[in-house]
Amino acid sequence: MTVQINNSFISKNNFIYVYNRNVTLDTSVDLIMDYQTMSRKKFEIAGNQIEPGTKKIIYFPAPNINTQIKIEIPVHVFHGNQSGPKLFIVGAIHGDELNSIEIIRRVHEHIKIKKLRGTLITIPVANIHGVIMQTRYFSDRRDLNRSFPGLKNGSLSARLAYGLMKHIVSHCDYGIDLHTGSYGHMNMPQLRTDFSVPGNKKFANLFHAPIILDSKQRDGSLRQAASQLGIPLIVYEGGEALRVNELCIRAGVTGILNALHHLKMLNFSSSQMNKKSKSLVAKTSRWVRAPASGFINPVENIVSRLVKKGDILAYIHDPFLINPSSEIIAPFEGIVICQALKAMVTEGDAIFHIAIFKKISGVKEYIDEFREELIHQ
């Protein structure tokens, strides 16, 4: 069959057939090209263009510091050959929460660019000022995660937040924001998201975290700003500030691989993902506070443990060893999702964060199995 040049059509199954002038149509595979690949555009980000099927590091300008030294934030862009979701993963928005750097490094090892569908953008260090200073805050002493969506002519942190929203977040379909507990707080691996925001529940369930805390958004947080743009965003929390925690890193990596797989951006084998396919959802959580001041001695391995009402969580001793000791008692049943790690407490300090579940039976076994899986990965 002889056909004209430029005569092409798109079939129902999204393949485009390319004909050559005066050439007998051959039905061999090389004449059938994937329409999605052919039409795939370069990805544009902050004035940079990334070709389909390539990875590029771009240097995103952060506001200058007071010495006029330029600060740039490296952003990795993996632009797949085939169309698919656009997902960003951001780490160290709090400059002392550093597990995210290792989580993203390990995720990079799993990205096969030629097989990627969609576009993956990773930012291992968003708050570069805070990472340099080893502190949660930005160099203007503000919390970057309370500065979103930012302002073009606002404070230093608001300007960075504005740039991240304009050039990265607003171009994506999904976001993952990686955190740890704040300084002196140990978090068990968990997701935080607000189920009342469309898309968040479905997206969070792709991660297969042991626990999802369905929690309201904080004003000025990245997740609030993303949800205002209709972009589902989950916050992963695991470990503590300024420390490396292997199990929490593994849980973060595995969760991201799960999400990439279920979004059909990449295929992973079942051994690379969690066997647990559902997360436990807690609708409420409460902090338990120290009833007295003194030296605190928590019971062993309390984080991620199921505690019943009346269980002793910690003892508080008089540092001068004169007055009698007191106890911190669990006022309700739930899973300890965070522990304050300080040695000395004052009365009223929030010490244990407990997630409350509607149905508690099976929760302990579920979390134990989850931990075992991560240990033997």
Ligand SMILES: [Zn+2]
């Ligand atoms: Zn944080």
